[in-house]
Structure formats: C-alpha cells, structure tokens
Amino acid sequence: MNTPPDIIKRDGKRPTESFKREKLHHSVRAACLSVRSPEGEAETIAHKVSDAVISWLETKPEVTSHDLRRKATDILESFHPEAAYLYKHHRLII
C-alpha cells in the first residue's frame, strides 16, 4: 500500500487520521484474546485480517471507521466467529 487511506472517524466529529495497520492488528488480536484464543492463534488471525483489510483498502482514498470495522468483522468472521461477534458488538454492550 503506497499512501495509507484516510480514516473518517465516527460521526465525523473527530479529525480524520491515516490508516495504521498496527492499530487494526492490535484490536483484532485483543478481540481474539478476549474469547480466550491462544496468543499464537490470535497473532496469526490478526495478521491475516490486517492483510485482507489492507488489500481491500488498496483502491480507496478514504473510508469511514465504521466501514473499516465492518470489513474487518466480515473477514474475522471466517477465521473466528466468536471473536468477530465481540469485535462487532463491543460498542453495543452498554
């Protein structure tokens, strides 16, 4: 990926920021760990999801954080449905 696309934050209230692979990697890894996946498996899944999301972003100059999360959830779903469930719903718990 040459230039990372801009991520438009939730509701457009906060300023946009460039896509950061490590941020996505960290959140997917945390979702896998929180459903008690082994650390190695969580790392592998986070790598695969990050790679797939980056290839999806290739042609896009900017995306919303909501779309990014939705796409990451869809990809995570195929590797670990339970982690995907928590990843998708983490803002809808309270």
Add this chain to the structure above:
Amino acid sequence: MDIISSFAIVAFAALIHASFQLSVSMLTLLSGHAIGAKTSHNRLLRLTCGFLAGVGVMTMLTISFICLMFQKSFGEHAPYIAWAVACGLLLGLGVAVWAFYYRREKGTSLWLPRGLARYLSDRAKVTKLSSEAFGLGLSSVVAELIFIFAPMVIAGLVLIQLEPMWQLLGIALYTVISLLSLLIVYALIGSGHRLSRIQKWREDNKRFLQFASGAGLLVLGFYVYVDQIVTATTLAQGGF
C-alpha cells in the same frame, strides 16, 4: 408486617434490582478489555473483585441512606402517602422498563445517553488497578440509580418497621441478592467461560430480562399497594 413478609418483600425488591443490567454490562466490558490485554488470571480476578466490591458498597450505602432518611422522617411507620408514592414509582418505572430499558438496536445497548455510555466504556477500557475497578463499580450503581431507586425505596419503607438488628440483616440480604447477577457473571468469567458466550446469552435473552424486570416492578407495586394501603384502610373502616 411480620418479619417473614418483610424479608420476602426486601428479597423480591433486591431480585428486581439484580435484573438491571448496567453493572453486568460494565463487568463484561471490564473483563473483556482485561483478557484482551493479556492480563494474568489473578489480576483479572482482582479487577473483577474490586468492581464487585464497589457495586456492593455503593448498594449498601444507598439502601442504608434511604432507610436512615425514612426513619428520621417517618419514625417506625411510614404514612400512607409515602407508600402510595412508592407504589406509583414502582408502577411507573415498570412501564418505563418495558418501554425503553434496552435500545431498539443489536447488542445489549441500554437506555443510557450515548455520551455517558461511551465514557463508561472508555473508563472500563483504561481500568488497570483494583482501586479503579472499585470506583467504576461505585459509579455504575450511581448511573443506574434512576431505575434501582424504586425497589430500594420499597425495601427502605419495609425495613424501618423492623427492629435495628433485623434492619441490618435486611440491608445485608438486599445487598447480597442485588449482587447475584454480577456474582454469576464473575463466577463464569473466573471459571474460564468465554465472554462472547456470556454476551450472546445476554443479547438473546434481553427481551425476557426486560419483561421480567418490568413485570417484577408492577407486581411488587401492586402487592405493596394492596397490602399496605387497601387492606389497612379497609380494616380501619371496618373498625379492626
């Protein structure tokens, strides 16, 4: 009112309190962030214990404060008007729980304003010490006060009629029963259950929990109204 009836009402009010979900949601979030950050199991238990202690202490303080205020204002027997207001509160809140306790969206989003929900969620994420978890537990009770106030008021009105020793036991009973749902989640997390399954169960059953909480408030309100107002006034009119 005899001791058994009093304790039954206090226990039922506490069960209704236990069915409210804000503290459970916060405990789920707190545990999720802690497990996701590779926190050790002992530290996870310390954090969740701290949260549980915070909720317990704040519940006990609030119910004790309500009892104290009632005792100072009414002595041992509350006037009919106090019972009528408390029953009205229960009935009104019962309908309110049915109408908007959960938001009409996926997940277990509660009635809380989104700004406050985001703040609590962010606080749960950055909580690393048991003392912070304790504070979070305290604030979760305060945040849900609007709904738990009515069962606490009824428990308070019932408890002031008892001897001081029984009052203390009643407060302890209320606190322990109101913590039951949290204790169950705590035990499940502590024994290694997956958070996703706990959260999925909560989401699948949220409408039933909502119905049970609302119905519990209505039943309690109706029972107390009949027991404390209708029966008492009928007996008084009959010259008993």
